Amino acid sequence: MADPPGCCAACATCLLCPYSCQWITAKKEKRKGLRTTKCDCCWFLFLFIVFLWTLLWLYFSIIILNDFHNFNEFIFKQRKLWFDWSQVLLIATAVLITYSSVLLVLALCLQLCGQPLKLHWVHKILLILTALVVAAAFTGLGIKWAEEWRSARISLQATSPFLHVGIVGGMTLLAWPLASFVYQTHNTGLKVFLLLVYCTVMIALYLAPLGITSPCIMEQNQLPPKPALVGHRGAPMLAPENTLMSLHKAVDCDVQVFETDVMVSADGVPFLMHDEELTRTTNVQAVFPERAVLNSTAFNWTDLQKLDAGSWFLERQPFPTVQSLSDWDRYQATKQRIPSLGQVLEAAKQSNISIMFDLRPENHSDYQNFVNATLGVILQSGIPLQQILWLPDGFREQVKQQAPGVQQVYGRKRLQNEKEPLLHVNLPYQDMSSEEIRQYRQDNISVNLYVVNQPWLFSVLWCSGVSSVTTNACQVLKEMKHPIWLLPSSTYLMIWIVVDCVSFLVILWAFFLVK
CATH class of the missing domain: 1.20.58 (Methane Monooxygenase Hydroxylase; Chain G, domain 1)
Known part of the structure; x- marks a missing residue:
């Protein structure tokens, strides 16, 4: 087989070797009478499909990075092991897409040079494994993270x-x-x-x-105002979550609302904590090893104050940003303790920042007392009630009666026959379409969507007209002066x-x- 013009024998040999895994010169190829068979064409088609398959998975991998911290937390709850699995995802995806891309480029170059497409059996096995790995990844995504x-x-x-x-x-x-x-x-x-x-x-x-x-x-003059930022547990990329340091870092990021989670201790003190157990964000395993698996509400306030709520942040590095913290910030992180709701309300009052919180766990048998204790702290703190955004659905009517100035935020869409109009809704960003966001905006309903970390997602929601977003990356979104593209x-x-x-x-x- 003569080489087409512009494709020298040396180039053809260099292309054949990695693709066919053997050193075949142009003379040997002629002597053997090698040519592309129907079976070879089928394997090329399979290679092309695998390339598209891995390319699609690369796209999904980039998309799910926005929510990958949730996956890391899920794995920790199951295995009590913290690791940033996004690194594994990106490295594995890069290997798969690089391998299939290189083979495809070789095949296309061989075709242009008029050379036979003799894919080696090792490559065939690896391509099949690549397809199976990506299929397993998509299946797992559909089952566990629909x-x-x-x-x-x-x-x-x-x-x-x-x-x-x-x-x-x-x-x-x-x-x-x-x-x-x-x-x-x-x-x-x-x-x-x-x-x-x-x-x-x-x-x-x-x-x-x-x-x-x-x-x-859209036209530039049609762009809605930039969404306000709600700090998800504060500024968790810059400080240990749900701590006073995290609140202050959120204030530095121009966050307007500090979103957190409140639990009530065994002796009736509301405090900040997201997980039902203390193992992820404190050193409870070292201080109270025999009680480490107990619910957070089983501890009294005196015991909770003995726990270190910041060193884990430096040890586990839940976000890559931890590596770039200053020495002073690292020192401050080691001094963090679990804050009470009263302490947080005082800091919020001084910083003029609003507080939005869930009261956990809602299925607790003593939940009404939790509501009473939380309301008592809010009313005693002297904070303007309009700075409190109340998320829990349980005993909401009681809250409206005892603290009528508190802003009621609903974790659902409005109903057709709503008794009283909703003014604030708080939903996952996947639950509202751009059309719904625009309609709510026209009806003067404030829409907050969570959790939004990536600039591309923030840009789409900005263009849609969302009121605010809850984010882990307030330091990133703060710097955005306009959507990525318009x-x-x-x-x-x-x-x-x-x-x-x-x-x-x-x-x-x-x-x-x-x-």
Whole structure:
């Protein structure tokens, strides 16, 4: 088989060796009579599918990074082992996508050089394993983390205009190897089939923007105000969560609301704690080893004050930002103790920051006393009641009567026959569409969505008109002065037309050039 012009024998050999895992020179190839069989074509098709499969998983991996801290917490509850599993996810994904990408590029270059596509059996096994690993990852995602499918749908609002350009570009580049194959093969039926499939895909891609919608395709003067920031347990990337240090760091980030979780000790003192057990965020295992697995509410306030609520933050490093903390911040973290609600309310009053909290655990047999104790501390603190955002549904009517100035926040959407109008709702960001957010905004209903950490997600919700977002990354979102991208519809239309026209001309040029 003669090498096509522009493809030297040395280049062909260098391409064949990693793809076929053997040193085949051009002379040996001629002597052996090697050629691409139907089976080889099937393996190339499988390679292409695996590449798309891993590319799709790479996209999902980037999307789920917004919520991966929740996964780390879930694993800790199950195994009592803290590790940032996002590193494993990214490294494994990078290996899979790199491997399939390199093989695909080699195969395309071999096709352009007129060389046989003899994929080695080792690569075949590895490709099958790659496909199985990605399939297992998607299956696990669907079973244990189904809400991430809704996150993916939201992400398309941020990425679809650019994905469209990228996919059109990628499919356009395939015109070269496709043209080379079409001109080399003598099977007319196969030629017609491949050309029909390719043309159908390209026409669909050219028309795809007709179905693409994004809240960020709008005029600059239509952009809603920037959403307010709600600190999720304070500023947990900069300080131990649910501590006074975390509250002060949140204030430095211009956070308007400190979101936290309140529990009540065995002797009736409300304090800040998210987990039902103290093992993740304190040294209870060292101080009270025999009581470490008890519910947080089983400890009295004197015992809770003996616990270190900050050193774990430096030891486990729940976020990469911990590594960049100053020496003073590290010192301050080691001095943190579990704060009482009274201490937090005093700090909030001085900083003029609002407090939004859940009262846990809601299924506790003594929950009404928890409500009474919490209300008592709030009323005694002297904090303006409009700075309190009450989330718990239990005994809400009692709260309205005893503290009518407290702002009631609901963890659900409004009902059709609502007795009294909702003024504030607090929901996962996956639970509200852009259209619903706009409608609530028009009806003067404040919408807070959680937990929003990535700038791309914040941008989509900003364009949609959300009132506020709960975030772990207040220091990142604080610096955003505008959404990542904002395109007037006329500009997007121009980009669409230019990309489609350039792609069409390049495809024509590729077929004429190869011929």
